[in-house]
Structure formats: C-alpha cells, structure tokens
Amino acid sequence: MLLRNDRKKKEVIQKEEKTEKFEQTEKFKQTEKFKQTEKFEQTEKFEESQIEISEYDLEQINIRNKENIENFKKLLYEKKNKAIDDLHPVALSFLEEKPGHTLLLLEGIRIYINNNLLIYLMYNSSDFKSFFYKQRKKNEFGDQNGYEIKDVEPFEFLQFLQIITNEESILENINDTNIEIIIKIAKDFRFYDLKRKCEEFLLKTDLVSDLEKLRLAENYKLSDDFKIQFISNLRTLNTIEKEEMEKYIAKILDQDLEKERKLHLNLLEQKLGTEYDKGLSYLLHEDYETALDIFDSIINQEPFGCKFRWGLKASLNAAKIYLRKHLATYQNYELPLIVILVPTDEIVEHTKNKISCEHLKDDVLVSSPENFLKELEKQNKNQVDQKIAHLLIDQFDIAQLQENLTNFRDILKKVTLMNNAKFYTDDMK
Known part of the structure; x- marks a missing residue:
C-alpha cells in the first residue's frame, strides 16, 4: 500500500515537472532570442539540404567542430574576461563547420558564414569587399585554409555576426552590453549604415549613461550630427559631473578650429x-x-x-x-x-x-x-x-x-x- 502511494506521488511530481518544463519552453518560444535562433536554423537547414555530404565527411566535420569549440574555450580562458556562455546560440553556431560556408580565421579560431552574411559584409563594407576580392585574386588561400582577419577578437566578431544575421532587426538586437563591440567593428571596417544605427540606439536608450555615450563618441569618432543632437538633448548639464563633461566635450571638439x-x-x-x-x-x-x-x-x-x-x-x-x-x-x-x-x-x-x-x-x-x-x-x-x-x-x-x-x-x-x-x-x- 505504501509503495503504491509513493508511486502515485512520484507520478504526480513527474507530471508537474513535465507541465512546468512545457510552460517554460512555450514562454521561451515567444522571446526574440528564440525567434532569431529558429529563423537562423531554418535558413541553415535549407542551405545544408541543397548540398550532399557523405557520412564520413560529416563525422570529420563533427570532430573539427568539437576541436574548434575547445580551442575557443581555451582562448577565452586565457583572456580571463569572457565566457562562452555569454554568447547567444546564434553566435555560437558560427563555430560549426557547414557545407558551402565561407571559412574565416580569427586568432586561430574557425568561423563559418553563409552566403547571405558574406554578401552583407561585402555590400556594406568596402573594406571587406576589397579584402575578399584581393584574396581570391591572389589565390593566397584555398577554401580549406580560409580568410584570415586580423586585429579582431573572435568573441567580439561572433557577437557582431549575430547582430547582423537578420538585417531587418539589427537595431532591436543592439543593447547596452554589445554596443561598444558593434561600434568598434563598424568604425574599423567602415560599416557606415551600421554605425548610424548604433548612434540611433544611443540617442534613444537610457541604459547607457551620458558619460559613456560621450566616451563612445570620442573613441569611435561618431558623427557631428550625433554629438550635436545628444548634447542638445541633455535636459541639464547638472546630470553629469561638470569636470567630466568638460573633459569629454573638449576631447570631442579637439579638431580643427573651424x-x-x-x-x-x-x-x-x-x-x-x-x-x-x-x-x-x-x-x-x-x-x-x-x-x-x-x-x-x-x-x-x-x-x-x-x-x-x-x-x-x-x-x-x-x-x-x-x-x-x-x-x-x-x-x-x-x-x-x-x-x-x-x-x-x-x-x-x-x-x-x-x-x-x-x-x-x-x-x-x-x-x-x-x-x-x-x-x-x-x-x-x-x-x-x-x-x-x-x-x-x-x-x-x-x-x-x-x-x-x-x-x-x-x-x-x-x-x-x-x-x-x-x-x-x-x-x-
């Protein structure tokens, strides 16, 4: 009799746990994070379905993927300021090799991008366009060796790729934790439209402090239009420490006299x-x-x-x-x-x-x-x-x-x- 009651209790608990897990799953499906991941995976599956691949090749790809992720974890551990769990699932997916994707190399880490992203990079950045064309013309790298991109950390570049995956929702995906990474890459590789969207985010958000906005404007050469609109929108200069405000404004305006x-x-x-x-x-x-x-x-x-x-x-x-x-x-x-x-x-x-x-x-x-x-x-x-x-x-x-x-x-x-x-x-x- 006692065993039967324990069994019933156990079944009730398991049923409740399943119900709770189902509800959590349904809630997650309503989030932007899930929608972005789902849309990205659907695109990836469609592209993969167009390419035939043997079981042996698939096994080798899985081995390389595990090795690549382990190398990435080691790199993050050495830097001691970032963790792989901080990355969005979409960002992590770029570490996995997929047939027909273009290989990029950053600090020894293999990053794979599909044709849509490759086109975005080349269309929106003259630097990337020139880089890819020159490498192909010189034939310095085969498809297996990939294209090496210098002076960019893999962690930051993965976040950048995740943001631009869906061009229509770029502004929605920018937040106070990734804004500096996006601005930095937009400046270094001359993504002018992306830089403008970063400025638009900074003008609207309250999650980034005024001093931080001024620092970003100074460090990453944001447009004069942004500086003028931002400073003119300040309700009062007393909201910022006077000395800090004067210091940053002086640096922002440290250009030619005219x-x-x-x-x-x-x-x-x-x-x-x-x-x-x-x-x-x-x-x-x-x-x-x-x-x-x-x-x-x-x-x-x-x-x-x-x-x-x-x-x-x-x-x-x-x-x-x-x-x-x-x-x-x-x-x-x-x-x-x-x-x-x-x-x-x-x-x-x-x-x-x-x-x-x-x-x-x-x-x-x-x-x-x-x-x-x-x-x-x-x-x-x-x-x-x-x-x-x-x-x-x-x-x-x-x-x-x-x-x-x-x-x-x-x-x-x-x-x-x-x-x-x-x-x-x-x-x-």
Missing part, C-alpha cells in the same frame, strides 16, 4: 534657443520678471552667453525689460529710445540688466540703460531729442550684425537712417 567653432555654435544655439523661446513666451504675456530671469540666465552662461545669437537676442530683450520697468515715470513724454547692440566682447558685457555701449560721437547718444536714465534726469525732453537725433550706422559692421542678430532687419525697419532715428519703447512687447 570645425570646433561650428560645432560649438550649433549645439549651444540649440540649447540656448529652447530657453530663449521660453523667455520670449513670458515676455509676450507681459510676465517681465520671469522673462528677465530666463534672459539673464542665458546671458550669464559661461563661456558662451552673449557670444551667440540667442545670447545676443536675450541681452537685447533683457535691456528692453529693464528700460520698460524704469521708464514708467517718463511715459507721458513718449520719448524715442535707441539701444545699440554690437556683438563684440568689448561692447557686450556679461552683466545683469544692462548692455554696455560706447560714445561714438558727441551728437549721438549711445548709452547703457542706466546712463540713459541719468541723462533723462539731467536734461529736459528737447535736449534729449537733440542728442539722439542721428544714428551713425556706418560706424558698425552691418554684415556682422545681420549674421549674429537675426532680428536686426526688424530693428532697421523701425529705425529711420535720417535725422530722426527712433526705436520706441512701445515696441518692446
């Missing part, structure tokens, strides 16, 4: 432009205090600030707000006002609520807002009108103004280049 200038200009104007638009919105809604705070923050951002278009525009708007606040007592006079902004370090100062200017001629008032207010206190309306009657535009580099101050044309429309040059405070809104 390229550095353009890159600085683009990435910073994108960042400052967003802030400027926000400040302008508050200004249009007459929330002058908030707008002034935003414009001041743009002006005071070292080492950029007023050197760029948005910094200049923010400076001008900050001056308008400052004057509007302090000219309230003079509204009855309806005074004409000219604020001259010249985009040079000598004239535009990084100081709060003012724009420094110079006295060009005695009969022209070119003044900071503070000096203008003092002038109002000293003299009456008529005397002030006489002092600002003439605006000597020929004293300025118009081309430079148009380049650095996008709203300069709007200013010119409001300023008459004759005796009565006027820029009214009513235009500040």
Whole structure:
C-alpha cells in the first residue's frame, strides 16, 4: 500500500515537472532570442539540404567542430574576461563547420558564414569587399585554409555576426552590453549604415549613461550630427559631473578650429534657443520678471552667453525689460529710445540688466540703460531729442550684425537712417 502511494506521488511530481518544463519552453518560444535562433536554423537547414555530404565527411566535420569549440574555450580562458556562455546560440553556431560556408580565421579560431552574411559584409563594407576580392585574386588561400582577419577578437566578431544575421532587426538586437563591440567593428571596417544605427540606439536608450555615450563618441569618432543632437538633448548639464563633461566635450571638439567653432555654435544655439523661446513666451504675456530671469540666465552662461545669437537676442530683450520697468515715470513724454547692440566682447558685457555701449560721437547718444536714465534726469525732453537725433550706422559692421542678430532687419525697419532715428519703447512687447 505504501509503495503504491509513493508511486502515485512520484507520478504526480513527474507530471508537474513535465507541465512546468512545457510552460517554460512555450514562454521561451515567444522571446526574440528564440525567434532569431529558429529563423537562423531554418535558413541553415535549407542551405545544408541543397548540398550532399557523405557520412564520413560529416563525422570529420563533427570532430573539427568539437576541436574548434575547445580551442575557443581555451582562448577565452586565457583572456580571463569572457565566457562562452555569454554568447547567444546564434553566435555560437558560427563555430560549426557547414557545407558551402565561407571559412574565416580569427586568432586561430574557425568561423563559418553563409552566403547571405558574406554578401552583407561585402555590400556594406568596402573594406571587406576589397579584402575578399584581393584574396581570391591572389589565390593566397584555398577554401580549406580560409580568410584570415586580423586585429579582431573572435568573441567580439561572433557577437557582431549575430547582430547582423537578420538585417531587418539589427537595431532591436543592439543593447547596452554589445554596443561598444558593434561600434568598434563598424568604425574599423567602415560599416557606415551600421554605425548610424548604433548612434540611433544611443540617442534613444537610457541604459547607457551620458558619460559613456560621450566616451563612445570620442573613441569611435561618431558623427557631428550625433554629438550635436545628444548634447542638445541633455535636459541639464547638472546630470553629469561638470569636470567630466568638460573633459569629454573638449576631447570631442579637439579638431580643427573651424570645425570646433561650428560645432560649438550649433549645439549651444540649440540649447540656448529652447530657453530663449521660453523667455520670449513670458515676455509676450507681459510676465517681465520671469522673462528677465530666463534672459539673464542665458546671458550669464559661461563661456558662451552673449557670444551667440540667442545670447545676443536675450541681452537685447533683457535691456528692453529693464528700460520698460524704469521708464514708467517718463511715459507721458513718449520719448524715442535707441539701444545699440554690437556683438563684440568689448561692447557686450556679461552683466545683469544692462548692455554696455560706447560714445561714438558727441551728437549721438549711445548709452547703457542706466546712463540713459541719468541723462533723462539731467536734461529736459528737447535736449534729449537733440542728442539722439542721428544714428551713425556706418560706424558698425552691418554684415556682422545681420549674421549674429537675426532680428536686426526688424530693428532697421523701425529705425529711420535720417535725422530722426527712433526705436520706441512701445515696441518692446
């Protein structure tokens, strides 16, 4: 009786184990890893079915495959930083010899690729295309000896092959653990489209830290478009340690001066432009205090600030707000006002609520807002009108103004280049 009960319990346990194993298998079949493996194996089986092979040859292939895998394990053990279990089943399958496949040799390890992968390598990389054609033309290697690829670790190349096996899902197969391997091979062998997909992954993912993205951009020469978009997308520079950020940006921008200038200009104007638009919105809604705070923050951002278009525009708007606040007592006079902004370090100062200017001629008032207010206190309306009657535009580099101050044309429309040059405070809104 006891034996019968034990047998029943054992049968129940075995049945439960089978059910659990079946459920796990079904779950695995739904994963991308299984789908990729299954699709790859179906392709391989189809290709193998087209080639006849004897039992003896098949036995020899199995022997070579076991030897190749053992050699690969030894190589990984010597390097002591990787394990064969870290590789995807699809990646491991390239270690197995298959009829009709092309043999590649990396550090003595035999790697076999089918015709589809061979075509992908040659079509997407001029380096691989040239390499295969030259070797075949010279006939330095027979099919048995294979093609030797240098300066690439077998472990990394197997991961690379696994990623590109299904061209349609390359971006889906890139992750935070293999991104550097893929970028490195894409750079070394000039896989431009693959490199672009790596950049796309880095821009979208949160699994890779910002500092790591900057390091990859520096080490593997990612495109300027990537650098600009990445840095402009940073919500705040405080998310990264300031010193590290500055160090990596300096290295990224360590190119010729013209390229550095353009890159600085683009990435910073994108960042400052967003802030400027926000400040302008508050200004249009007459929330002058908030707008002034935003414009001041743009002006005071070292080492950029007023050197760029948005910094200049923010400076001008900050001056308008400052004057509007302090000219309230003079509204009855309806005074004409000219604020001259010249985009040079000598004239535009990084100081709060003012724009420094110079006295060009005695009969022209070119003044900071503070000096203008003092002038109002000293003299009456008529005397002030006489002092600002003439605006000597020929004293300025118009081309430079148009380049650095996008709203300069709007200013010119409001300023008459004759005796009565006027820029009214009513235009500040």
